[in-house]
Amino acid sequence: MALSPVGAEAPSRTTSVPFAIDARQSMSPEPAEAVFDLRDVSIYYGDALAVRGVTMTIPKNVITAIIGPSGCGKSTIVRTLNRMNDSVPGFRVSGLVGYHGQSLYAGGVDPVEVRRRIGMVFQRPNPFPKSIYDNIAWAPRILGLKHDLDERVEKALRDAALWDEVKDRLRSSALRLSGGQQQRLCIARAIAIEPEVLLLDEPASALDPVATMSIEDLMQDLKRTYTIVIVTHNMQQAARVAERTAFFSLDVSEGHRAGILVEYADTATLFTRPADPRTRDYVTGRFG
Amino acid sequence: MLLCPAMAHAETTATEADLRQIGRSGGGLRRMADRFGDRALLGLTALASLAAVALIALVIDRVVAGSMPSISKFGLGFLWHTTWNPSLSSGVRDSNVFGAGVLVYGTLVTSAIALLIAVPLGIAIGVYLSMLSSGRLAAVIGPLVELLASVPSVIIGLWGIVVLAPFLHSTIEPALHSALGWTAIFGEPGTTGLGIFNAGVVLSIMVLPIIAAITRDLFLNVPRELKEGALALGATRWEMIRTVVLHSTRSGIIAATILGLARALGEAIAVTQTIGAGTAIKASLFANGDTLGSRIAEQFIGAVSKLQVSSLFYCALILLVMELMANIGAQLIAGRYARLQGAVR
Incomplete structure (x- = not known):
């Protein structure tokens, strides 16, 4: 699907988004700079409409949570932000998925380059069956970032608050780590290539409460450097970690079931003074 | 008994009697047939598996026995001699x-x-x-x-x-x-x-x-x-x-x-x-x-x-x-x- 770029200054066909890393290093004065800008985004799997008409902007260096009942398209929308759905048969997107003014689905945009800048951590920890060191060094190696690899691995592990626990056994298998450690390893693996954005797709749903807490603490540290989008089915988690929260729900109209964005606001506002009755029902536990 | 007591008590008297009847006569026969069937199944499947093992043993035995004269005549040199x-x-x-x-x-x-x-x-x-x-x-x-x-x-x-x-x-x-x-x-x-x-x-x-x-x-x-x-x-x-x-x-x-x-x-x-x-x-x-x-x-x-x-x-x-x-x-x-x-x- 051919989409035009948002801004007039944006190049129409390019495989790179040149300002991504520089923009992070020089902090911009206005805090609400948008990283993602979605306009009327609808997502289809074959003929089935999965998500309908989402319009939202995701600001830089804050944590944005996406909540909602099962099947409302939370994961679908977040996987659309780094073109992770490309390999799903029949996947199609309409509307505009803007990233720093560049349409992610414009012709000529390289999904590999998109994923390199927009990292992702999945629901189940998925370390490679390799050593801890090789897990972190895997992406830098394939991207040719072999200079000072040891330092890069250490920094990633430190940033993911895992260094002290694993520094003495970097060469042992990552599969021997606990679930919570594995998930932090996956975060370390993602940040080892210095992306701008981290997409977290229910990162703590397979973890126990203690491990969940350590992941949430880690997110607070990481948001200084990264823009974070977290999908969660756990409302308390969204309330604890996120500045902004989007509530998605299933809308049954015209005989079709599709996920829609019901309400998007500051987390405090969404949970205490929701504007939409559907949001109120959900956050007060009357539904979902 | 096939039925647990709690379940039987929950039924009406007529149904209870019917079920007991089945439990005593038809069910009993079925259980006997089942037991016999289970044993037969075990026996037959075990026999089939043993037959496969026995077949391998027989084949190896036949091949070794058949090759004995050649082994005693040519020894291991048979492996590399080209005549x-x-x-x-x-x-x-x-x-x-x-x-x-x-x-x-x-x-x-x-x-x-x-x-x-x-x-x-x-x-x-x-x-x-x-x-x-x-x-x-x-x-x-x-x-x-x-x-x-x-x-x-x-x-x-x-x-x-x-x-x-x-x-x-x-x-x-x-x-x-x-x-x-x-x-x-x-x-x-x-x-x-x-x-x-x-x-x-x-x-x-x-x-x-x-x-x-x-x-x-x-x-x-x-x-x-x-x-x-x-x-x-x-x-x-x-x-x-x-x-x-x-x-x-x-x-x-x-x-x-x-x-x-x-x-x-x-x-x-x-x-x-x-x-x-x-x-x-x-x-x-x-x-x-x-x-x-x-x-x-x-x-x-x-x-x-x-x-x-x-x-x-x-x-x-x-x-x-x-x-x-x-x-x-x-x-x-x-x-x-x-x-x-x-x-x-």
């Missing part, structure tokens, strides 16, 4: 002397050629079917590849004679000779296109569906989270396949290769048809040769002496040991692979 002379006339030198050196060499070299061709092709097919093709295309190609395994080997052998031999003779062999002739293994093209090389190519056709089917299933079983994890880190599909999929399935690939090797080692008919029944070890792959299985198929019926029959049994024993080693090797590696997979999940 195979069934002639009984006393004037001929080395008459009634047997050695399987040519056959062992031919068996190993044809199998190696088969694997060199079939393993990369089979892995490529497995990668395509499991990860790159659209689902509909894979649903057509996958069964067709497996169908290749059901083509009788004698038909593939015929194809080797009628189609492959002229093609190798006129095109492939001259091309390999002119490009790589200095290596000696690609010598002057033969006169017919039959020979070790042809047999190896024919064997590769039989090995290919095994490798393709097993590797496809291996790749499909690599957890989706691992594949997506690699893609989410900015890997291309090739980088994902090379460093995650192929890497994590390497012991499975080795096991599949050994199963393919077992198939290639043991094939007799198609090799007999295409190898050209040579009697000496030649450097060139385009020369005629022979394999253990092929020699047994050629000569067993027309054997002229007891020692020749015994030597053919000795060939069978060597083949059996090779096959058993390949199978055990594949099972050991597959077991290791299964443990590794268990650790991933």
